[in-house]
Amino acid sequence: MSSVLQVTNLSKTFGHGDIFRDVSFTLNAGETIGLFGPSGCGKSTLGRCILGLEKLTKGSVLFEGKDIFRLDRKERSCLQAKMQMVFQHPEVSFDPRRRLIYSVTEPLVYHEKRESEDVLHSLLPLIHAVGLHPGILDKYPGQLSGGELQRAMMVRIYSLSPHLLIADEPTSMLDMSVQAQILNLMKELQKKNSTTCIFISHDPEVMQVMCDRIGVMSEGKCEIMNKNNFSEWIQPLLVMDTMEKDHYECLLTS
Amino acid sequence: MNTVLEVMDLNVTFPTRAGAIRASQQVSFRMQKGEISVLIGETGSGKSVIGLAVLHLLPEAAIISGKINYNGREILSMSEKEFSRFRGRDISLVPQNPSGSLDPLMRCGKQISESLEIRGISNLKQSTEVENILSNLQFSDPKLTAASFPHELSGGMRQRVTTGIALASEPKLLVSDEPTKGLDYLSRKTSMKMFLHLKHIRKDTHLLITHDLDLARMIGDTIHVLYSGEIIESGPVDEIFSDPHHPYTEGLIAALPRNGMKAMPGMCPGLIDLPSGCYFYSRCPYQCEQGKTIHPAIIPVNGRRSVRCHRFSR
Numbered sequence: 098m099s100s101v102l103q104v105t106n107l108s109k110t111f112g113h114g115d116i117f118r119d120v121s122f123t124l125n126a127g128e129t130i131g132l133f134g135p136s137g138c139g140k141s142t143l144g145r146c147i148l149g150l151e152k153l154t155k156g157s158v159l160f161e162g163k164d165i166f167r168l169d170r171k172e173r174s175c176l177q178a179k180m181q182m183v184f185q186h187p188e189v190s191f192d193p194r195r196r197l198i199y200s201v202t203e204p205l206v207y208h209e210k211r212e213s214e215d216v217l218h219s220l221l222p223l224i225h226a227v228g229l230h231p232g233i234l235d236k237y238p239g240q241l242s243g244g245e246l247q248r249a250m251m252v253r254i255y256s257l258s259p260h261l262l263i264a265d266e267p268t269s270m271l272d273m274s275v276q277a278q279i280l281n282l283m284k285e286l287q288k289k290n291s292t293t294c295i296f297i298s299h300d301p302e303v304m305q306v307m308c309d310r311i312g313v314m315s316e317g318k319c320e321i322m323n324k325n326n327f328s329e330w331i332q333p334l335l336v337m338d339t340m341e342k343d344h345y346e347c348l349l350t351s
Numbered sequence: 352m353n354t355v356l357e358v359m360d361l362n363v364t365f366p367t368r369a370g371a372i373r374a375s376q377q378v379s380f381r382m383q384k385g386e387i388s389v390l391i392g393e394t395g396s397g398k399s400v401i402g403l404a405v406l407h408l409l410p411e412a413a414i415i416s417g418k419i420n421y422n423g424r425e426i427l428s429m430s431e432k433e434f435s436r437f438r439g440r441d442i443s444l445v446p447q448n449p450s451g452s453l454d455p456l457m458r459c460g461k462q463i464s465e466s467l468e469i470r471g472i473s474n475l476k477q478s479t480e481v482e483n484i485l486s487n488l489q490f491s492d493p494k495l496t497a498a499s500f501p502h503e504l505s506g507g508m509r510q511r512v513t514t515g516i517a518l519a520s521e522p523k524l525l526v527s528d529e530p531t532k533g534l535d536y537l538s539r540k541t542s543m544k545m546f547l548h549l550k551h552i553r554k555d556t557h558l559l560i561t562h563d564l565d566l567a568r569m570i571g572d573t574i575h576v577l578y579s580g581e582i583i584e585s586g587p588v589d590e591i592f593s594d595p596h597h598p599y600t601e602g603l604i605a606a607l608p609r610n611g612m613k614a615m616p617g618m619c620p621g622l623i624d625l626p627s628g629c630y631f632y633s634r635c636p637y638q639c640e641q642g643k644t645i646h647p648a649i650i651p652v653n654g655r656r657s658v659r660c661h662r663f664s665r
Contacts, residue, residue: 136506136535242394244618269533272393272562277606277614299535302608334536 099162101126101260101293102147107156109139109146116142119156120319122312126260127291130321131308133298138314140297144263147295148182149173160261178208181259185266187246191238198234201253208257220256227251227282244275248282255286262287263295268303280307301331353384354420355524355556356405361417361427363400363409370623371414374400376580377649378417382524382573385554389567389588391603392577395619398560399447400580402526405558406444407434421524440469443517445527449509453501459512460485460497466519484515487552489545507538511545518549526558531566539563546570564607568592576600579619579630582649586656596658598635629661637662 102124109116116139124130132140145151147158149165157164160180165173184190191200201224202216209216217234224231227248238246247267254262264283268276280303287294296307304311304327311327312319322330363375375397382388390398403409404427405419419427421442426434438444446452454462463484464477472480478497485493488511501509510530517525530546531539543566549555550570561567567574567588574591576584576599584597595601602615617634620626629635629642641647641661649659 135537242618273564274393274603274606274615277608277612280608280612281614300608301536306608306612334540 100124100159101128101161102295103159104147105157105159107143107146107158108154109142109151110154115317117314117317117319120312121156122310122319122321124261124293124295126293127287128310129287129294129296129308131296131298131304131311132314132319133301133304133311133327134314135299139317140299140314141265143314143319144182144265144295144297148180148263149177150182178204178257179259180261180263181254181257183247183250183254183262183264183267185269187243187250187270188238190250191246193238196235196237197241197249200238201234201249201256204253204257216256220252223252223255226286228278242275243271244279247271247275247279251279251282251286255290258290259292261293261295263297265297266299269298269300276303283307301327301334305331355382355384355386355422356558357381357418357420358401358405359418359420361401361404361419362415363397363404364414365410365412366414367623372622373580373625374413374622375404378577378580378582380573380575380582380585382556382558384556386572387550387555387557387559387570388573388575389559389561389571390575390577391562391564391567393562393619395622396577397580397622398562398577399528401577402444402528402558402560405524405526406438406442407431408444439466439522440520441522442524442526443520443522445514445517445525445530447528447532449513450501450506452513453509455501457500458497459499459501459504459515463497463512463515463519466516469520480519484519485512487518487545487549488512488515489541489548505538507534507541510534510538510542514545514549518553518555523556524558525555526560528560529562530559531561531563539566542566543569564592564603576603579625580622581630581659583631583659584657585649590656596652596656596663597631597660598637599631602634 100123105121107120108118120143122130132143134140142151146153160176163176165176168176198217202213205211205216206213221231229248233245268279271279298304305324310321310323312321359379361375361378365372365374378401390401392398404415409415415427418425460481463481467477467480481497482493485496490496531542534542547570559571571588574586574588575582578599584600591600595604604610605613606615615634620630626632628644629647632638632642635642639661647659647661649657650664651657652663
């Protein structure tokens with residue numbers, strides 16, 4: 098099977114130094130890789146570089162065999178419709194002055210030059226699939242909750258049936274129960290469309306549920322681990338479990 | 352008795368053009384001295400509103416009824432002038448969003464010593480006291496932190512500095528609003544350690560508002576679970592986690608990734624037109640007959656616990 102994404106020796110330098118060096122990995126269709134690390138380790142920047150939102154310092158990104166940085170504008174635009182990103186803050190990812198219906202239909206109206214109403218009609222099954230009531234689309238983003246907006250974002254993104262999805266902490270601002278709903282929804286949509294996914298998060302538990310392989314980023318390096326290695330590696334760093342709590346209390350009281 | 356805070360039948364309503372938003376309904380609980388009570392709930396469940404009511408910080412438009420007793424004195428009906436003697440001295444707040452709560456142009460040490468000034472601690476002693484506080488907050492180099500500006504610190508460190516400001520006034524009641532929101536796993540772990548440490552050395556009476564179940568389990572003594580503005584279940588932390596009674600509490604625990612991330616269907620009802628029966632009815636896996644029309648009352652179960660569910664009313 099041919100790979101959807103091939104990242105080779107990717108490096109990025111901002112003015113003050115290297116963000117990451119020589120990151121390489123290959124992704125097949127339907128596979129999920131996680132990017133994990135503390136705040137400020139460069140995981141979001143890596144995601145943005147792969148998508149072409151940031152310029153690379155070194156290395157190459159091949160998306161379906163083509164180098165996105167060497168294409169002309171028109172070809173790149175076509176290709177980029179197939180790579181989509183979900184951002185961390187759903188409330189600022191939508192135009193606050195436009196009704197949701199505009200933002201949700203916008204990608205197809207733009208890329209396929211179709212009428213907005215026609216697009217909406219064809220999107221109805223997807224809107225129901227993510228658990229949204231179509232009436233909600235007449236509202237403005239400010240009137241909806243984070244969970245509802247993130248669902249609308251799923252409609253917006255999956256309307257283009259992307260081959261690559263980069264999710265940058267899609268649920269870190271959501272409640273635990275809403276997080277479970279959104280992540281299950283993402284998994285379902287991903288399976289149905291066999292989308293390749295790069296999942297960025299700082300929550301080790303979410304990582305283990307969502308990803309096949311996990312790239313741990315620290316000090317500019319990105320080490321790819323499989324699931325088992327990752328659970329072993331993360332165990333000592335995890336939030337104190339009950340045993341450790343008892344131990345800690347002993348220390349304090351003695 | 353050593354009851355520090357007693358909230359009785361607190362109702363908070365915000366009138367809006369679309370209708371009245373019932374942010375908090377018939378909320379009652381009490382806190383003993385040295386107890387950590389956790390208010391757990393989702394966005395819009397009314398947990399922050401309770402914290403703000405205790406601190407007299409609700410907007411003027413809010414319609415408030417009920418009573419809040421602090422050390423035997425009713426504080427809810429006090430005038431702003433009377434209450435200002437309590438806020439920041441007896442009752443302190445650790446606000447949500449530490450980055451927006453710190454003065455960007457003032458060094459962190461100075462911001463903490465402002466609270467010390469209120470207590471009348473002389474300038475000479477202030478800097479050693481600040482360092483004491485900071486070392487209790489798990490800072491490895493208190494001197495350096497005291498001399499830093501907020502933008503030089505990470506999100507987790509800023510959160511701990513705001514806790515320091517609240518603690519510097521030696522409050523008898525600490526209210527903290529979502530202290531671990533938006534922190535990564537390392538900062539979150541350090542914050543939890545800090546709260547656990549503070550619990551043991553200071554024994555503060557602490558009203559913790561959060562949706563972080565791990566934090567609640569780690570440091571809490573009692574939990575009150577909120578849903579659509581009401582307390583739906585209360586009890587000791589260990590019992591609630593090992594044997595949740597209310598289906599919503601069950602659902603919250605099952606939604607944790609480590610428990611299989613099973614999502615509850617549906618969403619919370621809007622606070623403007625709440626259903627007449629049980630608020631949780633449409634999402635409830637049990638869906639008892641009474642729940643469709645009759646709103647359940649909160650009933651005591653086994654002495655120390657209480658739950659708002661028809662299944663326990665027999």
